[in-house]
Amino acid sequence: MRNYDLDFLKKFSMVIGFLAALTVSLILFAHHLQGRVPAEVDPATVQRQLNRIAPAGAVYAGQTGAAAQAAAVAAAAAKAASSVAYGGTMDGSVIFNNLCTGCHTSGAGGAPMLTAAGLGARASKGVETLHKHAIKGFQGTAGVMPPKGGNPALTDDQVKATVDWMLANVK
Numbered sequence: 001m002r003n004y005d006l007d008f009l010k011k012f013s014m015v016i017g018f019l020a021a022l023t024v025s026l027i028l029f030a031h032h033l034q035g036r037v038p039a040e041v042d043p044a045t046v047q048r049q050l051n052r053i054a055p056a057g058a059v060y061a062g063q064t065g066a067a068a069q070a071a072a073v074a075a076a077a078a079k080a081a082s083s084v085a086y087g088g089t090m091d092g093s094v095i096f097n098n099l100c101t102g103c104h105t106s107g108a109g110g111a112p113m114l115t116a117a118g119l120g121a122r123a124s125k126g127v128e129t130l131h132k133h134a135i136k137g138f139q140g141t142a143g144v145m146p147p148k149g150g151n152p153a154l155t156d157d158q159v160k161a162t163v164d165w166m167l168a169n170v171k
Helices: 003-036 043-053 062-082 092-104 119-123 127-136 156-168
Strands: none
Touching: 092 156, 119 127, 119 156, 127 156
16 A cells, blocks of 8 residues: 555544544434423323322311301401401591692692692582592693592592592682
C-alpha cells in the first residue's frame, strides 16, 4: 500500500469513529429526554380510575342529619341577611357619613355637594331619576356616580333612603 492510501484509511477511520460516537451520544440524549417527558394519559383510563375510587353509596344519618342540614341552611340564610351593608339600617345619615361623605362634601369626581347649587340643581330632574342614578350609577359631563356609591352590599331601599336624606339636608 502506498503512503497516501494509509493516510486516507486513517482519516476515514477517524471520521467513521467520530460519526459512530456522535450517533451513540444522540441515542443516549434522546433516551434521557424520553424519560423526562410526561406520558400522555388516556381519558378512558382516567375515567376507569375515577369509577374505581368513587364511593359505593351515601350515608343516611336519619333525623340527626336532617336537623344538621336544616341548621346549616338557617345559618347560611342568617349570614346572607347580615351581609347587608351597615346592618341594614335605613338611616340615610349613617350611610352618608360612612360612605357618601368622601365625595359629596369635597365635590370629588364631580359629585354634587349638599348645597342648593350642587344637589339642589340636580333635584329638578326628579327624585326618581336621582334614585335611579344612585342605584344603577351614572356618568355624565359633570361627574361620575358609581352604582350604589361603590358599595354593592347596599340595598336599593338603603340607597333611596340616603338620597332622600341628602335632599332633605340641602343647605
